[in-house]
Amino acid sequence: NLSDKLDKALHVLKGHGQITEVNVAETLKEVRRALVDADVNFKTAKNFTNEVKEKALGQNVLTALKPGELMVKLVKDELTELMGGDAEGINLSGNPSVILMSGLQGSGKTTFSGKLANYLKTKKTKNPLLVACDVYRPAAIDQLHVVGDQIGVEVFSDREEKNPVAISQKAIAYAKENGHNVVIIDTAGRLAVDEAMMNEISDIHKAIEPQETLFVVDSMTGQDAVNTAKAFNDTLNFDGVILTKLDGDTRGGAAISIKSVVNKPIKFIGTGEKMEAIDVFYPSRMADRILGMGDVVSLVERAQEQYDEEEARKLQKKIAKNQFGFDDFLNQIQQVKKMGNMKDLIGMIPGAGKAMKDIDIDDDAFKHIEAIIHSMTPEERSTPSLINASRKRRIGKGSGTSVTQVNQLLKQFDQMSKMMKMMQGGGGKKMMQMMRG
Ligand code: GDP
Ligand code: MG
Structure with a gap:
């Protein structure tokens, strides 16, 4: 329903769900520094951050709901595990x-x-x-x-x-x-x-x-x-x-x-x-202490906020000016693709909700979408209404897809655009406030 769709759209606009590989690497570098400052030897700290990085990528931190929080959790969990799971008591079985x-x-x-x-x-x-x-x-x-x-x-x-x-x-x-x-x-x-x-x-x-x-x-x-x-x-x-x-x-x-x-x-x-x-x-308490939890949390959040705010602002501006085009769409696809989880794209594209959820998304589907967009001229990308029947045929040929597939993508994009316009117009000021969070 609509509120689901709005949720998903706002999700991105409010600046959640985006953290880059660069962010992950930088954050881990800070974590490593914090560990060394806390007297962990360098080799141990390095192994540790490598381990966390692998887990972060494996768990799709990049596309998680709140990557910053997940990141901190991963680091904390890993530290806790490193220090030995549950607290162990003293053996009191002898007499004495x-x-x-x-x-x-x-x-x-x-x-x-x-x-x-x-x-x-x-x-x-x-x-x-x-x-x-x-x-x-x-x-x-x-x-x-x-x-x-x-x-x-x-x-x-x-x-x-x-x-x-x-x-x-x-x-x-x-x-x-x-x-x-x-x-x-x-x-x-x-x-x-x-x-x-x-x-x-x-x-x-x-x-x-x-x-x-x-x-x-x-x-x-x-x-x-x-x-x-x-x-x-x-x-x-x-x-x-x-x-x-x-x-x-x-x-x-x-x-x-x-x-x-x-x-x-x-x-x-x-x-x-x-x-x-x-x-x-308690290993987990010690993990908090070593991380100086507050420091790391704010560190991660700051890095994330800077990135997110900038992106969200750009996107918001485009939507406001009715300028969200296929280039932006492509950009979104490429970002998500880099992160590795295709299905999450649905949640990331502004306005994409049920309309796209039903479509089976796989690598090939993306290849087609990308190919189609690549075959458009810059004008067509920013003003999709230009794309008439003959242009569709040209794009289809150029991208190795069919006119039907081109039509399909145009239709999806159109739905998305309507969605975004609705968010602009219908809700008015209130909606914009919501988007700013
Ligand atoms: P031992 O030589 O290994 O028997 O060490 P002691 O038990 O005599 O402790 C040496 C010093 O460290 C003493 O002044 C203790 O009061 C102090 N000390 C021991 N444990 C702690 C602790 O957990 N915190 C603090 N602040 N001082 C401690
Ligand atoms: Mg003594």
């Missing part, structure tokens, strides 16, 4: 369940041990035991006791014992005797990856066979975080990653790089120094 913390000094292991104990105690009604295995600094043992007191969780320590393997074994025995069903082992780290540290954590790991080995990493360390993660994963084959210090202005791109290098889930994030500053990791 032993959780081993690993990571560099200052990454936030002690703080996170406390946060996790507090989280498991309050959310999962567990009875955790914190274990101080940082034997090198007496202050580290004190620190864990302070944390334990703060959250009301018992801390196991042995200031005489200098072997962290022995401490952790004693602690597990203690937990079994005292009804602790979760044991969280806080270990020592060093400022950089070295053999002594790796040997120590590896020894503990082998001796106690934890249900869960977590790698704690400071998200502010950017690219270094990736190398550290790789080193720890090579040694421990850990189960999950904890990203700390995401409360700062760090954008969290390390999450993507780490995930793509070690392929282990990120399980929790730390968002502050307080014991409550722990969150389950």
Whole structure:
């Protein structure tokens, strides 16, 4: 019906449904820049944008209802997938369940041990035991006791014992005797990856066979975080990653790089120094953060608007002056063809509704239409009423089609033109307002 047709026509005139390949490429370039700014390594970012581009073209972003939005969605979905789908929990199946913390000094292991104990105690009604295995600094043992007191969780320590393997074994025995069903082992780290540290954590790991080995990493360390993660994963084959210090202005791109290098889930994030500053990791939320969503959305929209407004303005002017001709028609066809989806042309041509919907549109049909238009003189294209019987015969011959086919196209075009005139005249000012959106 008419309102359907109007909808479709307005759809184009209001500036939706048009985004160019250039736009897609430029947008993705911006996305790539944003990712690199957010500490994603360049190769990962490049692979990522290539992937999105393919998907964008595959899903006909160019002809989608709201390409900008679809584009942003594609980017977000891809990021989310890259960071690992649904949130993954902690394995608590053991009795006790032993959780081993690993990571560099200052990454936030002690703080996170406390946060996790507090989280498991309050959310999962567990009875955790914190274990101080940082034997090198007496202050580290004190620190864990302070944390334990703060959250009301018992801390196991042995200031005489200098072997962290022995401490952790004693602690597990203690937990079994005292009804602790979760044991969280806080270990020592060093400022950089070295053999002594790796040997120590590896020894503990082998001796106690934890249900869960977590790698704690400071998200502010950017690219270094990736190398550290790789080193720890090579040694421990850990189960999950904890990203700390995401409360700062760090954008969290390390999450993507780490995930793509070690392929282990990120399980929790730390968002502050307080014991409550722990969150389950949600890839989609992190994707928002990394993209600085607002930025990218507005970026895409701006690029699209500029293009759309200009095109819509031109088209509107032509319609107003009753100058929409076969050249414009051809232009529309070629644009859509470049985008790859023939059927969508129907929705793109101003005024095309049911009249053309019933016609079976395929590549050949377009070839004919294009051939016919190409065989018209410029005058005929801008003033189709000039096309009389002898001109029809000439056009038919020139385009390798029949007079019937030429007539068919003229008729369709005529319907379209009427449609557009009606929109101009009938609705008057109100209609024009609608078209401007
Ligand atoms: P460890 O050496 O790995 O045990 O690291 P710590 O747990 O001692 O943390 C090192 C520093 O980072 C401390 O000052 C913590 O308060 C701080 N910290 C840990 N996690 C976070 C976090 O999520 N956000 C912020 N802002 N600071 C944190
Ligand atoms: Mg510590």
